[in-house]
Structure formats: C-alpha cells, structure tokens
Amino acid sequence: MKNLLVSLTKKKYCCIIYIDCLNKNNYKEVFFVIDPEDRDQDRIGCIIKNADLEIKRTMLFLLRNDGIDEVTATHGFILGYLSDHSDKDIFQRDLEAHLKIGRSSVTTVLNLMEKNGYVTRSLVDKDARLRKISLTEKGRAMNLRIRKIIDRMESSLLDGLSEAEINQLCELIERVRSNAEKQRS
Numbered sequence: 001m002k003n004l005l006v007s008l009t010k011k012k013y014c015c016i017i018y019i020d021c022l023n024k025n026n027y028k029e030v031f032f033v034i035d036p037e038d039r040d041q042d043r044i045g046c047i048i049k050n051a052d053l054e055i056k057r058t059m060l061f062l063l064r065n066d067g068i069d070e071v072t073a074t075h076g077f078i079l080g081y082l083s084d085h086s087d088k089d090i091f092q093r094d095l096e097a098h099l100k101i102g103r104s105s106v107t108t109v110l111n112l113m114e115k116n117g118y119v120t121r122s123l124v125d126k127d128a129r130l131r132k133i134s135l136t137e138k139g140r141a142m143n144l145r146i147r148k149i150i151d152r153m154e155s156s157l158l159d160g161l162s163e164a165e166i167n168q169l170c171e172l173i174e175r176v177r178s179n180a181e182k183q184r185s
Contacts, residue, residue: 044176055157062149070116071142074099074109076150079118079143082135089124089132118142 056073063071071079081098082090096106110133113119118139121131135143158166 048173048176055153058153059149062153063146066145066149068142068145068149071118071146072109074101074105075113075118076143076146078109078113079135079139079146082119082133083140083143086135090134091130091132095133113139 059073063069077099078095081095085094092103092106092110095110096103099106110119110121114121116138117136120134120136122134124130124132161169
C-alpha cells in the first residue's frame with residue numbers, strides 16, 4: 001500500500017481510500033485514483049459516485065451513533081422493502097429483482113438476518129421450493145429505528161431546496177439512471 005501511494009504521489013495522482021464498515025469485524029477497502037489535473041472528477045458519474053459515498057458514510061455514521069452496528073445498508077433496504085410490502089408474499093427472487101443483486105448475495109444476507117432474528121423464512125403450501133420471507137417483531141422494530149434516521153438524514157440532505165428543486169432533482173437523477181440502463185440494452 002505504501003509503495004502504491006508513493007508511486008501515485010510522484011505522478012501527481014491522489015489516492016482516495018474509502019473504508020465501508022459493513023459490520024463490527026468486516027471492513028472493505030476501495031481505492032480510487034484520480035489525476036488532480038484531469039477535470040473528469042467534475043463529470044456526472046464522479047459527482048453521483050461521490051454523493052453516493054458521502055450519503056453512505058453519513059448513514060453508517062448515524063446508524064452507529066444510534067447504537068445500530070449489526071445492520072448493513074442491504075439489511076436496511078430489505079427491512080424497508082419487507083415492511084412496505086407486508087400485505088403480500090415476498091420471496092427471495094423479489095428481493096433480488098428489487099435490490100438488483102445476485103441470488104448468492106441475497107442468500108448470504110438473508111441467512112445473517114435470519115440468524116440475528118430480523119426475518120423468518122417459511123415454506124409455501126403451493127410450492128415447496130419457495131420460502132416466504134417475513135419480518136419478525138425485532139425486524140419491524142429495527143426498521144422503525146432505521147426509518148427515523150433516514151427521514152432525519154433526507155431532511156438534512158434536502159435542506160434549502162424548494163419543492164420544485166427537489167422534484168427536478170429527482171426527475172434528472174432518474175433520467176440519468178435510465179440513460180445508463182439503456183447503454184446495456
């Protein structure tokens with residue numbers, strides 16, 4: 001790592017290290033190399049990436065400050081999705097489609113969430129291959145705690161923006177996301 005940083009510094013590059021604390025004992029390091037003379041970091045992709053990183057860091061900070069240290073962002077998304085769709089049966093494939101992540105990743109997360117008592121998986125009468133995913137009381141309580149933090153953070157993120165600006169921002173971000181998705185088809 002020191003050799004990498006030294007060689008990058010000599011070439012007038014800077015190295016940004018982002019450490020994402022997934023849980024107490026698991027850290028992931030991601031390295032970004034940017035040429036400070038290259039204004040590419042002002043491009044929309046870099047701006048969105050940097051905003052995403054700051055929001056994730058802030059969310060993790062707020063969760064940790066509230067004593068929530070065993071829940072990852074993915075856990076939070078799953079808890080929210082299950083809560084928002086509690087009126088219908090939710091299966092692993094629904095989470096895969098919603099989160100846009102693979103089966104093995106969702107399986108790993110669900111195994112941990114079930115072990116920690118946030119969700120249960122139960123067999124479905126009509127198809128023994130399917131397991132319905134449901135929130136436990138502990139999962140519902142955690143979802144409420146996380147929602148309060150998200151509401152507080154979103155309010156802070158949007159501070160000083162008018163309703164029209166917020167709507168325009170959402171429309172523009174959705175168009176950028178849609179344009180990116182079109183590149184793969």
